[in-house]
Amino acid sequence: MNKKKIGFIGCGQMGQAMIHGMIQAKVLQADQISATALTDDTIDYVAEEYGIEITNDNKKVAAESDILFLAVKPYIYQGVVAEIKSSVRENTIVVTIAAGITIDTIKNAFGFNVKVIRSMPNTPALVGEGMSVLSPNEFVTADELASVKELFESFGETEVLAEGLMDAVPGVSGSAPAFVYMFIEAMADGAVQQGLPRDKAYKLAAQTVKGSAKMVLETGSHPAELKDAVCTPAGTTIAGVAALEQTGMRNSVIQAVNACTERAKELSKGKK
Structure with missing residues (x-):
């Protein structure tokens, strides 16, 4: 993971928990992570608390990221993807973390064969005890899945499941x-x-x-x-x-x- 750039579109409670876990476990250095937020208060807080680059420019973070986490509310995914899809590189891995956002939803929103991993983490990631579930699409290689799994395992345990089971995960893990x-x-x-x-x-x-x-x-x-x-x-x-x-x-x-x-x-x- 030494050379990879990790981006977060959105940096609310879940995004911050994941960033904290990755840095705390020393899987990544702070200068490998960039993020976006809507408000100046969040930007100032996250920059000071975690030492990462944070901005309100979604396109910039999307263009620079090898692994891009979409850490926004489900109802704004379509708008965010429409904004960044021309900036995302061909080999970038897009990771969703919101309930109910399917792989097909993301693929259709991008309009090309994007590499997608649907995930469901939970907030105990903040204390290194998260439980996350991952489901990759067919364009994600085994090595790429292993890299993303390493990030999630820096703040807890991880399982890989078929996407058809993902809607059951919030009730026993994500929301639980x-x-x-x-x-x-x-x-x-x-x-x-x-x-x-x-x-x-x-x-x-x-x-x-x-x-x-x-x-x-x-x-x-x-x-x-x-x-x-x-x-x-x-x-x-x-x-x-x-x-x-x-x-x-x-x-x-x-x-x-x-x-x-x-x-x-x-x-x-x-x-x-």
Whole structure:
């Protein structure tokens, strides 16, 4: 990656999380990255915080980039592509990060056989614990996919999936940190109700979620097996599990994942 130039069209929360992760992991130097933003406030902040070149000139960044991330909201993709398509070089790899933006949507917007990787990262990239999913089109070589994967792995874990599965990813990864934050907040609220100080409650809840996730990833055990190991007969854990089942926790989570997927499918069809 030493000689590659990486560009970001858009530099909001997700773009900044990715840039921070790449620089923090030393996969890239700051002078290899350029970005664009709409407001002077964002431009000033990002330049000072990350030391990268940042401007409001989308065409300039597009023309200079070997790998170009389109880090903008889904509803402005068409306008951005129309603006930059004549500036993007033939061998530039275009990486999308928005839900519902299909490979065909990007290819048709460019009007030529552009190299596209559809991706879905998430915001824990900011702390090096992101989960990203990639789906390349047929014009991306194995070496090019490996280069892009290296960038994503600088701030977390990465999987490659067929594009037909990508609409299901936001509900379990891209959007799902919001669900986890709600769970942490709810656990902390319950603890505060029982007398724990708020700061201690958040720490206990967040560390418990972090440790439990690590147990799943590192032991390879089924989550149900790990749950059963905590449930002492007639103990506190099984009482809590029963309460969660009674109030439909599992169904609520499943419905949230399904809702995310359906919305991603709507976006894929161009529905606002």
